Amino acid sequence: MVKLYKKVDNKIQCDLCPNLCKPDNLKFGACNIRKNVDSKIINPYEGIISSSSLDPIEKKPLYHFLPGSKIYSIGFFGCTLKCKFCQNYAISQFAPRAPQAITPEEFVNFLIKNNYKSVAFTYSEPLLYYEWVYKTSKLCKEKGVKTVLVTNGYINPEPANELLNFIDAANIDFKSSKDDFYVEMCSGHLTPVKEFIKIAFNKNVHIELTTLVITDLNDNIEECVEISEFISSLSKDIPYHISKYHPAYKLNKRPTSESTIMEWTMEASLRLNYVYAGNVSFSNDTYCKNCGNILINRDYYTADIKNLNEDGTCRQCLTDNNIILH
Numbered sequence: 001m002v003k004l005y006k007k008v009d010n011k012i013q014c015d016l017c018p019n020l021c022k023p024d025n026l027k028f029g030a031c032n033i034r035k036n037v038d039s040k041i042i043n044p045y046e047g048i049i050s051s052s053s054l055d056p057i058e059k060k061p062l063y064h065f066l067p068g069s070k071i072y073s074i075g076f077f078g079c080t081l082k083c084k085f086c087q088n089y090a091i092s093q094f095a096p097r098a099p100q101a102i103t104p105e106e107f108v109n110f111l112i113k114n115n116y117k118s119v120a121f122t123y124s125e126p127l128l129y130y131e132w133v134y135k136t137s138k139l140c141k142e143k144g145v146k147t148v149l150v151t152n153g154y155i156n157p158e159p160a161n162e163l164l165n166f167i168d169a170a171n172i173d174f175k176s177s178k179d180d181f182y183v184e185m186c187s188g189h190l191t192p193v194k195e196f197i198k199i200a201f202n203k204n205v206h207i208e209l210t211t212l213v214i215t216d217l218n219d220n221i222e223e224c225v226e227i228s229e230f231i232s233s234l235s236k237d238i239p240y241h242i243s244k245y246h247p248a249y250k251l252n253k254r255p256t257s258e259s260t261i262m263e264w265t266m267e268a269s270l271r272l273n274y275v276y277a278g279n280v281s282f283s284n285d286t287y288c289k290n291c292g293n294i295l296i297n298r299d300y301y302t303a304d305i306k307n308l309n310e311d312g313t314c315r316q317c318l319t320d321n322n323i324i325l326h
């Protein structure tokens with residue numbers, strides 16, 4: 001595993017995320033999770049899980065990866081970003097309270113024993129628990145368990161490259177097309193996120209992207225144009241989720257209107273083949289990009305697979321619609 005810290009100007013620098021914090025001895029980085037202990041950066045909370053649940057994979061959201069399946073999902077604590085609108089702030093912006101830790105071996109044995117075929121690292125920012133997620137994902141690969149990351153993509157290229165060798169699919173936040181938004185709302189930057197998306201795509205990880213559209217902050221249609229242009233520069237077949245905002249944490253804006261979400265969905269569909277709206281009342285079915293045949297019928301978090309061959313191609317025209325069934 002890649003080393004995640006080094007000495008810079010007589011300080012110890014954490015190399016995990018683009019923040020590149022240099023905490024003094026026994027102090028934490030900006031994430032409040034990773035800590036300098038005697039010139040090593042460690043995670044004193046390694047293996048401490050905040051929550052776990054067997055979720056429909058549609059809830060991650062992943063719409064083209066094992067559709068209709070349940071995925072065992074676990075979360076940790078902390079985040080590399082500090083989004084004022086965080087929808088999971090109770091675990092992302094606080095350190096662990098429960099001392100109970102589990103090792104990667106124990107956890108993977110638990111998955112096997114319960115016959116869980118896939119696992120998602122989600123809820124908080126899983127990349128912060130890098131060592132644990134890395135070891136667990138590697139073990140999962142050995143045992144044939146599929147691995148999923150739900151992440152903000154805010155990590156440096158070296159650790160990203162190494163971890164993604166053991167990841168099957170990821171939903172990555174694309175919070176805004178503007179660096180200013182990342183700076184002001186999230187205490188981060190846009191470029192590293194785009195880099196992470198490119199790395200994951202080039203390593204053949206199945207990726208889907210999500211934007212939480214927030215009233216007055218990133219709801220300008222120009223942002224939708226820029227984001228969908230970036231995605232289509234990689235592939236028109238990457239599923240893109242446009243999600244409606246509800247007030248949370250330190251931000252209290254009006255919930256995003258469904259007409260805004262509809263407008264974004266239509267705009268993104270000019271460049272992308274699979275665009276979905278999240279947290280809204282209208283339908284999110286998947287249609288064949290070639291013949292228009294319905295392939296997956298969705299109702300909230302249930303997915304009814306129709307007209308697909310075993311290899312994920314359309315039964316009518318044999319087109320590959322970037323759907324992984326097994």
Ligand SMILES: [Zn+2]
Pocket residue numbers: 288289290291292293314315316317318319
């Ligand atoms: Zn077709």
